[in-house]
Amino acid sequence: MKQISVLLFGILFGIVLTKGEIISWYRIIEMFHFDSFHMFGTIFSAIAVSAIFIALSKRFKWTALDGGHLRFANYPKGWKKYIFGGTIFGFGWALIGACPAPLFILIGNGYFPILIAIVGALLGTLLYGILEKRLPR
């Protein structure tokens, strides 16, 4: 049941990012040109609504449906890996106008050349795994 629900949430996410045009290469390029509020409004409102939910759930000690903890994203302190990793990611994001989830949503939309980028992403991940211990972090 829990597995089915996650599948449904994925379907929701795919619909939202398609209908919101977040998966359009043009929208990402437009964002990096600061020509439109669309992407910024989407990201800021998503953060704001999510932040309000998280603040309320901490205040009122809400739990997951099964009574377990809500798993908020907590990242270890530091800056090197975040700024270096983020910058490398930014190069790729702007080049092909898609971040990881849209790579897959685009398959559903029928843009099959994106499979090439997915192969690239797996190769990049593999390379990271090999170099991991030698990188500044």
Place this chain on the structure above:
Amino acid sequence: MDLLNSPWPWYIAGPMISLTMILLLLVGRSLGFSGNFRTMCAIGGAKKVSDYFDIDWKAQTWNLLFLVGTVVGGYVAHNFMNADAAVDLAAGTVERLENLGFENPGSTFQPSELFGSGVWGNLSAIVILLLGGALIGFGSRYADGCTSGHAISGMANLQLPSLITIIGFFIGGLTMVWFIFPLIFS
């Protein structure tokens, strides 16, 4: 507004992204997509080349299911919700892309130069997609998260590392669009 047939404005799309994040929290999960790349490499036997992939990938199958869902969601939106329309792109962006040699920017959902079926016979487009993908895969693992993990889940939980990562996204993205695009395209 016809939400089924017209594109969604930011004030619908943003809160709907939040809804997805909240639903995942409620079933004990956390929105973060790029971890799937590590899982996929692990399933493919990548632990032979690095301990980084020596993980209990079965614990991550929920995220792969989420991934399968996103593909289905893209299919549903594309085929039943009339999503493949023109993008109402800002005039400044249209002009700059035209100067770079793109034909009728925004008249379709994606530029055919990078996403059309002609790509399979175009070596430079293949290299761009492969390289872009590799940068995304490498960078998101290095920073320990992508747009969903850092920009949504992390920022909503007021994580400083996520803010630093997003600053990195923009350092890379702005450099690419303003300084490297003129070298690649046109």
